[in-house]
Amino acid sequence: MTTLSRRHDFVLIFDVTNGNPNGDPDAGNQPRLDPETGLGLVSDVSLKRKIRNYVDLAHEGKDGHHIYVQEGAILNEKHRQAYTALRGDSGGKKEAKLNPKDDAEAKALRDWMCANFFDVRTFGAVMSTGINCGQVKGPVQITFASSVERILPAEVTITRMAATNEAEKKKAEEGADSDQRTDNRTMGRKYIVPYGLYVAHGFVSAKFAERTGFSEADLDLLFEALKNAFEHDRSAARGEMATRKLIVFRHENALGNAPAHELFERVRIGRDLDGELREIGDPGLDNRPPARKFSDYRIEIDRSDLPAGVEILEM
Template sequence: MNEFINRGTGLLLIDVTNSNPNGDPDRESDPRIRQDGCGEISPVSFKRKLRDLVEAKDSPLWQELAEELDLPKEGFDIMESKKTRRADVNKLSLQELLDKYWDVRVFGSTFLENDKNENESFIASGVVQFGLGVSLDPIRIERMTTTKVMPVEEGKSKGMAPLAYRIVSYGLYAMPFFVNATAAHKTQCTKKDIELLLRLIPHVYKETASYIRSQVDIRYAFYVEHNRARGTYNDFRIIEALTPKRITGMSGPATSWHDYDEAVLMQSLDELNVKLIGKTAPVIDLMEQL
């Protein structure tokens, strides 16, 4: 195993315009929404996109990152994949699983429960945990019927999808994430595994855009690496300092990024960096890697 990983604290500010960042299967794929009217993006949906980027070994993105990070050809498969067969997983020892699957080392897995030898430890929790992404303000959901020239049903002159286009007109979502160095001992997660994750984050939405997610992207991807594995500063104070505030006097659903006071956010960032001196590395924006 490589040298120890330090604790990390991150906050993603996900900007959504006329798109559905995460459909809710319990509401006919409406954008996810809370009782208070704020939108949601599930951690599962975000991690799925990260897994897809790692699995796409023929993509220019993967080939560039593999070269830049000097990644070995083996050890970066994805277990939570449609291509993975449970029977093949059951043949592997716990060590072979850790050596083979990047997502098991980084995110852990409940897929292994009851499948491995009783003398082997299950990996239920991983090193990296993404929290629920919640919009900073209530969102408006728009629905529209769409048509297509080629119908799905035989004998129809055109196809209709009543109210199938379900989007958020605008929302700014905050999704925290944490690197728990303590779990790395169990999953054998390395610094290179975490570096790959951090390099992938800026590309999550750009490289997986779709018809219904055409304007979803990360505006800021703040990340703080602590000076020690156990952490050296309060996670929630970091997240609070990096969360944007509405321009004074504005309320209700936001209509664009300009409804938030970016100058106040940058001032809060500068003040936070002063407090972090000697405790963590300075706050970085992963999006600057682009």
């Protein structure tokens, strides 16, 4: 495979309709938000999870596309696989702790993990827990996503008609003639964002790709996963989520031709008012209803005076 030789920066734009894009366990699983601005948040960990899940579905069992961080996985056992591959079947099958014998073996262990696990060579990993395979800094980094406008999560009460067990059913039957409602309805709550448009930024370092073996094919797979991240992540809790646009700034060399923040500023997102983009907070939007669909927004990319060596790809 061809190792990545050019730096890339990207903007991921996605939305949610009547769903919870990323619940906060410290707030009763309410949608994450910035308490000062009211903007919705989706963590980088959540986005990486969706990428891992897509790669696992699309390339399950294929060499070089195994996933290191999986639900229920025992990470030390994956580290042990590297020792077994390098030392042979007798090399550390029972030991609870293993460390490389020298720097050469340490590098060989890291290289083996990168070669076999897509998410290790993409995002990096700390693999020094007990059975030590060292640490890897990945070439791909993704920020928290923030919503374009403030979100106002709605709390929805739901009921379940079935009883959990015989005792619950009996209690309901005994109270059937009383004034108190005791039928087989278990009350619950869920939180939704009626509509939210979110933006995340990503960075792909060609220099760190050299160290992990992250290739051009891996980059193509990363972008494929970002475009399809929500297609196989459906659930009642998440409502409807979709990647709306992926904007990639591709540099002509490994170090890059312009600062990422300057390129990101070329992407403008605002409300669509009669075919024109109005910045969020524009007084002309004061009497407009809240956004409830993607077409309520307008996205524009400033392509004028683009720095030499930078090209823009829209996916």
